[in-house]
Amino acid sequence: MKISVIGCGRWGSFIAWYLDRREHEVTLYGRASSSHLKRFREERTNGLITLPETVQLESDLGKALESEVIIISVNSQGLRALMQEIEPFKVRNRTFVLCMKGMEISTGKRLTEVVEEYMEDTSAVxxxxxxxxxxxxxxxxxxxMVIDSRDEKVKERLIESFSSDLIRFYYGNDLIGNEIGGATKNIIGIAAGMLDGLGLSSLKGALMSRGTREISRLIEAMGGNVLSAYGLCHLGDYEATVFSQFSHNRKFGESFVRGTEYTSLAEGYYTVEAIMKISEEHHVDLPICRAVYDVLFHGKDPKETLNSLFVRSLKEEF
Incomplete structure (x- = not known):
């Protein structure tokens, strides 16, 4: 299969490396000005991943779009601008695969909805x-991991082509739930980091339990399957997001409450703003997301705000 990966950051470069190991014909695309692409061209490595010579490096978007599968791994808030760049090429019969987790702040749309605005009818996402x-x-x-699409044939083809002993893919059957669950787990990750920074790590069990229930209500209100919150897109991703030393969102939350600078991308920071708009539209109470939003955007005291989540009025657990 001929595949192009758009976005040569940490995750995009890994995907190129991984799919090359699956013996696909892989091209990794980055802008000519990209420092990541420049380093790969000079050294074939970014310090984490070393790409074999079989992975082609490309800075010409038109050439990258010649592949039948276009995998996108960029900042979620930059997706629309990228699709606007892609639209004039009028590519047809392509499969776009989104490997980011987030929501568009300006519209509150899921990322697949953004892509569908620009892709041809013969393509799938x-x-x-x-x-x-x-x-x-x-x-x-x-x-x-999980792959989901409204197109069953596309989903089946991708899973059969991408699965290996390193990543076992499951068939998703709820695109809304999987997208919302994947995006919001980053918000829970920030909350977990804040608890770590405040010395309240023992509350992360309660955070996980209540966070999953909170997001399940939102998914249900948006027309998705309530059980998706308990799958790989959300609860299944908590270990990697809530506890891992490699989690950008957890580290961002910890750095924020400690007042230290953190410069890596934490998608949850952007997602929580979009989720607040969506929660109002669908009239869903999201106390954890609201607490994170209030701390990040309204200067609320982190310890007081997070503590208040666990001393709310007495109520039934379920």
Missing amino acids: AVWLGPGHVQEFYRGIPNC
């Missing part, structure tokens, strides 16, 4: 979600 960190995959530590 899928999502690749679930737990796992580049550092662990590259060392040969396996994990399970």
